[in-house]
Amino acid sequence: MDVLLSIPLISAVLTPSLSTSVNILFFYATWSALVLSHKPEAIHATSLLVLRVIFWLAPSLLFLAFDFGIPSVAGSIKFDGAKRLPRRPLKLIGLATFNMLLVVAVEAGVSWLYTLATGNTLYKVSTTLPLPWQMFKQTAILFTAREMLTYYIHRYLLHEGALVPLLTRLHTSYSHGEPVCALQLYADHPLPLVIYHLVPVLLPAFLLHPHLLTYLAFTLLTTIEGTLVTSGYSIVPGIFLGGIARRTARHYASRGTANYGAWGILDWAHGTSKGKDVMDDAQDEADKHNLKERSSAKLNDGAGMVQDGVDTLRRSTRKRTPKKN
Structure with a gap:
């Protein structure tokens, strides 16, 4: 519990009213105390769990409660309308929550095994904060690698099933069996979901070895993005984010015949976009x-x-x- 309460990234997000200098000083002091008092593996695993609980699970449950509580209003701002709601919401909540915990556990386990095998941590964990330019550059690399790996894994492993037909069947039956809703980000069979969620982020991390704070910032951004664009709402703010939400809804509506990438860049390049x-x-x-x-x-x-x-x-x-x- 003390690890959870000491995560500086959460403190920085939840305390934006402080002045910049005081906020940075507080962030540095909290991060230094955390690094000196806990193992890197514990910081990594707990941070991932807290980020996904706060920025995915909590808002997703609120969105789902809104969909069922006021279906007439929710239907007016959803791509599929009010008539397209999950038939078994409790089962969906259980599956998505289990998958989220599984992803955190597998990622933490991979990081622990890497440390055990090499003697080094997968991510740089020190009291020194990453420089802003370095953080921006590494985050851009992580996003670029995720876009590429997500597209090809999603298209050729999970839908065009000539390579691994089992993954295609599992993904199609689980992920495309229900209408798009707030829990869609983790609503899949555990096997394709772990591959789809972890390979695009862990493989670049193996090659890049970013600072843990950089990776957590990347995880924060992708979690918020995924929560919004898989919510099924047509009022997602921002033209680019709204466009991703629209293409995501079309992907599920077409049962996976188009729009495979995270941002749609490779869909545009390969001609697999549907809609705008x-x-x-x-x-x-x-x-x-x-x-x-x-x-x-x-x-x-x-x-x-x-x-x-x-x-x-x-x-x-x-x-x-x-x-x-």
Whole structure:
């Protein structure tokens, strides 16, 4: 319990009102105390559990209660409408919660076995905080690797089942057997779910060895993203996040014939997008911020400045030119 209460990443998220300098100082002090008093494996496992309970399980149960409590309102903001609700919600809650705990346990076990076999931790755990640029760069690498691995695993192992037909059958019957709802992120058979959730994040971690705080920040972002885009709601905020939610809903509605990637970039590249793709989202974002109009205005302003400069130069030249008798 003391490990859970001391996780600095949770403290930083839940105490945004503090000033930046005080928040960073508090974060550093808490993290240092945590590293010096607990084993890295315990910090890793407990952090993963707390992040997923707070940012997936709790909001998912609230979303599900909303769907069943006020179906008329929920149906108006869901892609499938109110008539598409889980038939056995308690069983779904049990399966998804078990799978979440299984993913945490397997990931923690892999990290422990890596330490046992190599003598080093899979993630860098020290009192030194990662530099912002290093953290940004490693997080970008993790997201890129996840996009690639998620697409190919999802498409070729879980749907186009020529490689492993058993995984395809299990994933299709479990994950596509119910309508999209708030628990969809972990609503699958345990075997394909562990492969689908862990390989895209653990394989890059083996190669990159990021700081544990960087990996936890990555886990936090992907957990929030997954919770929102698999909720089935059509009002997910943001054009890009809303686009991912729309493509996710279409993936389940088509029973896995399109939209395999996390962000849709490789779907666009391979032609497996259904509905508006990621490039359409980028265009919508540009239109939202009137980038074309702003660019034209900037171009016109620049052209006007150049023309003013030319006119000024001409006038000064005429003044210096002597008149002929």
